Amino acid sequence: MFESLTDRFDAIFTRVRGRGRLSEADVDQALREIRLALLQADVNLRVVRDFVGRIREQLVGADLSHSLDPAQQVIKVVNSELVSILGGETLRVTYAPRPPTVVLLAGLQGSGKTTAAGKLARWFKGQGRNPLLVGADLQRPAAVEQLTVLGGQAGVPVFSEASDPITVAKKGLEEAVRLGRDVLIVDTAGRLSIDAELMEEVRRISETVEPHYTFLVIDAMTGQDAVATAEAFHRTLELDGVILTKVDGDARGGAALSVKEVVGRPIVFQSTGEKQGDFELFHPDRMADRILGMGDVLTLIERAEAVVDHEEAEDAAARMQRGQFSLDDFLDQMQNVKKMGPISGLVGMIPGLPKEVRNAQIDDSMLGPVEAIIRSMTPEERREPGIINGSRRSRIARGSGTSTTEVNSLLDRFKEMQRYMRQMAGMPGIGRRMAKATGKSGARSNKKVNNKKKKKKGR
Amino acid sequence: MDVTTSTLADLRRRIKDEGISSPAALLDALKSDLVSKLDGDRELHYDDGGPNVWLFVGVNGVGKTTTIGKVGQREHAEGRTVVMAAGDTFRAAAADQLALWSERAGAEMVRGNEGGDPGAVIFDAVAHAAARGVDLVLADTAGRLHTKVNLMEELKKVRRVAERPPGRLSEVLLVIDATTGQNGLIQATQFAGAVGVTGVVLTKLDGTAKGGIALAITAGLGIPIKLVGLGEGPADLVDFDPQEFVEALFEPLAETDSVVG
Numbered sequence: 001m002f003e004s005l006t007d008r009f010d011a012i013f014t015r016v017r018g019r020g021r022l023s024e025a026d027v028d029q030a031l032r033e034i035r036l037a038l039l040q041a042d043v044n045l046r047v048v049r050d051f052v053g054r055i056r057e058q059l060v061g062a063d064l065s066h067s068l069d070p071a072q073q074v075i076k077v078v079n080s081e082l083v084s085i086l087g088g089e090t091l092r093v094t095y096a097p098r099p100p101t102v103v104l105l106a107g108l109q110g111s112g113k114t115t116a117a118g119k120l121a122r123w124f125k126g127q128g129r130n131p132l133l134v135g136a137d138l139q140r141p142a143a144v145e146q147l148t149v150l151g152g153q154a155g156v157p158v159f160s161e162a163s164d165p166i167t168v169a170k171k172g173l174e175e176a177v178r179l180g181r182d183v184l185i186v187d188t189a190g191r192l193s194i195d196a197e198l199m200e201e202v203r204r205i206s207e208t209v210e211p212h213y214t215f216l217v218i219d220a221m222t223g224q225d226a227v228a229t230a231e232a233f234h235r236t237l238e239l240d241g242v243i244l245t246k247v248d249g250d251a252r253g254g255a256a257l258s259v260k261e262v263v264g265r266p267i268v269f270q271s272t273g274e275k276q277g278d279f280e281l282f283h284p285d286r287m288a289d290r291i292l293g294m295g296d297v298l299t300l301i302e303r304a305e306a307v308v309d310h311e312e313a314e315d316a317a318a319r320m321q322r323g324q325f326s327l328d329d330f331l332d333q334m335q336n337v338k339k340m341g342p343i344s345g346l347v348g349m350i351p352g353l354p355k356e357v358r359n360a361q362i363d364d365s366m367l368g369p370v371e372a373i374i375r376s377m378t379p380e381e382r383r384e385p386g387i388i389n390g391s392r393r394s395r396i397a398r399g400s401g402t403s404t405t406e407v408n409s410l411l412d413r414f415k416e417m418q419r420y421m422r423q424m425a426g427m428p429g430i431g432r433r434m435a436k437a438t439g440k441s442g443a444r445s446n447k448k449v450n451n452k453k454k455k456k457k458g459r
Numbered sequence: 460m461d462v463t464t465s466t467l468a469d470l471r472r473r474i475k476d477e478g479i480s481s482p483a484a485l486l487d488a489l490k491s492d493l494v495s496k497l498d499g500d501r502e503l504h505y506d507d508g509g510p511n512v513w514l515f516v517g518v519n520g521v522g523k524t525t526t527i528g529k530v531g532q533r534e535h536a537e538g539r540t541v542v543m544a545a546g547d548t549f550r551a552a553a554a555d556q557l558a559l560w561s562e563r564a565g566a567e568m569v570r571g572n573e574g575g576d577p578g579a580v581i582f583d584a585v586a587h588a589a590a591r592g593v594d595l596v597l598a599d600t601a602g603r604l605h606t607k608v609n610l611m612e613e614l615k616k617v618r619r620v621a622e623r624p625p626g627r628l629s630e631v632l633l634v635i636d637a638t639t640g641q642n643g644l645i646q647a648t649q650f651a652g653a654v655g656v657t658g659v660v661l662t663k664l665d666g667t668a669k670g671g672i673a674l675a676i677t678a679g680l681g682i683p684i685k686l687v688g689l690g691e692g693p694a695d696l697v698d699f700d701p702q703e704f705v706e707a708l709f710e711p712l713a714e715t716d717s718v719v720g
Contacts, residue, residue: 108663139691222636223668255640365612
């Protein structure tokens with residue numbers, strides 16, 4: 001999300017950056033461009049007006065002509081305003097003293113409620129909670145079946161029955177109490193905001209289960225209509241926040257930038273991919289940094305921490321330092337990166353990347369051939385790629401369904417990487433830091449590696 | 460933006476050339492300009508000889524499965540025999556959803572395993588249709604974001620399978636949600652580039668959304684809007700009418716006043 005905005009801001013800031021002073025005309029010009037960029041990103045007109053107005057006010061007060069680095073000041077003001085229109089603070093879920101904590105999901109058809117319900121259940125499980133899913137969408141054919149499958153994937157029980165949505169919700173609540181589940185997630189049927197009858201129904205479901213959190217699910221690709229939808233649902237339901245889905249399909253982020261300002265409720269979660277784990281809390285401050293091309297290192301670290309096994313990482317670092325980094329390690333690391341979510345999404349979090357790299361179409365399946373090549377090698381070859389001669393090359397190429405050219409290029413790249421790592425390990429500062437990080441686990445790690453290799457040989 | 464700019468330029472030229480002076484005449488000129496921009500081949504094509512395949516594509520949650528259900532009922536009512544192919548093997552219970560629609564439409568359905576190869580399902584459906592002399596195969600596909608390179612590649616493969624004789628691929632319909640914003644144009648560009656879209660189905664035009672993106676798609680890419688989904692009932696799928704669509708664009712909605720504000 002927001003890639004196109006990032007590009008625009010990039011261009012705007014490049015123009016003001018490096019100037020000793022900014023005249024009023026420069027600021028006006030920048031503000032005009034920001035205004036246009038936001039409008040093209042499908043941001044609501046009213047929101048754009050207020051946003052640009054507030055920035056102008058702050059910049060006028062800041063007396064740019066005397067500031068040392070005026071561009072930096074402009075960026076700072078834009079950044080803090082972005083954080084505020086994105087919702088200010090990250091949601092901190094408080095759990096009801098008397099469980100279950102009830103979460104109600106509502107939204108238009110096809111916004112992704114049922115998928116979000118499954119992902120949310122998994123998220124709560126990851127927080128150490130025991131959710132129960134309730135399928136109160138009795139309208140769409142097979143919606144309950146879908147929820148049942150998603151619940152199964154998340155390892156969360158699902159309750160539903162063929163009665164009416166209000167009864168299902170009521171019984172679901174009783175079921176949660178009976179089973180001692182501490183979070184209840186109620187999925188409802190998609191409905192149009194102008195359908196009075198269905199809005200009345202969701203209001204009654206809400207009255208029945210008295211949710212602690214009511215979330216509106218919105219498709220990030222929705223245009224100006226997102227705001228009308230959010231307003232209408234807010235009138236009926238007293239929303240607590242918005243779950244933004246399919247953000248990986250949208251480069252503009254207009255809905256994300258408009259909702260908070262118009263409805264007064266922040267985005268709380270975002271759904272970023274097809275896998276159930278591609279779902280996270282929405283952090284306005286990090287998002288603002290990303291829009292302004294400053295990356296999002298915090299999220300990157302969090303994702304890495306979630307997938308990387310610390311001991312293994314230490315082992316790999318130790319081997320890297322000794323110049324023994326093998327193709328097996330390389331494969332492991334690739335696997336970890338893949339677990340962190342779509343690569344194109346990760347690239348956006350790295351600060352300071354040039355626009356061409358940031359926007360390059362990176363497809364996870366490009367890793368497939370690399371993986372196949374390494375897996376077609378014997379353990380010995382993976383440890384000591386130097387022994388791979390012509391006949392081994394053609395065997396590996398055949399085994400992995402690639403060509404010897406591809407095998408060669410992988411081996412070349414790997415050799416270069418190894419050389420680079422040795423150089424890094426040779427540098428005094430980095431060497432010491434790495435030794436410190438790996439501590440005294442050297443001996444243990446060696447043993448473990450051997451075990452692992454034996455296992456692989458056994459296959 | 461492009462369509463907006465070109466429309467305004469056209470309008471300016473017409474004001475000069477035709478000497479438009481009253482607001483009402485201006486509005487009429489604008490409307491007729493928009494209607495002409497929406498012109499195109501809106502027929503749903505059917506070639507004789509071999510089962511015809513209509514392939515439905517689009518991003519997640521736009522209403523592909525529901526649209527197939529409704530199209531199936533319509534075609535069935537017009538006397539064609541229909542097989543539905545549950546090519547969405549990714550989303551949980553998507554085939555179950557289509558199964559209910561196929562019952563309602565009096566159509567047969569061919570399905571595969573969840574997580575299976577969508578191309579295989581469509582291949583089986585075409586083979587089945589050819590063996591039984593069925594007229595039409597309505598092929599569902601999993602919703603996919605146009606930004607996912609590998610999923611778009613998969614879709615190209617599905618199209619290649621659908622083209623293979625005895626099947627005749629006569630329509631590739633892109634389903635777009637009327638609430639979609641500028642993103643819809645990108646969706647259309649990407650899907651058209653990947654699988655050659657022959658027409659658009661604009662769904663959920665029954666809410667507050669007016670589906671303005673249809674203009675950008677037809678005027679910008681030359682892809683006609685063929686069908687419109689107006690509601691949940693089977694009869695709520697109608698042929699696209701540019702005149703009506705443009706009139707609706709200019710109807711003020713009391714509720715959206717604050718939005719425009």
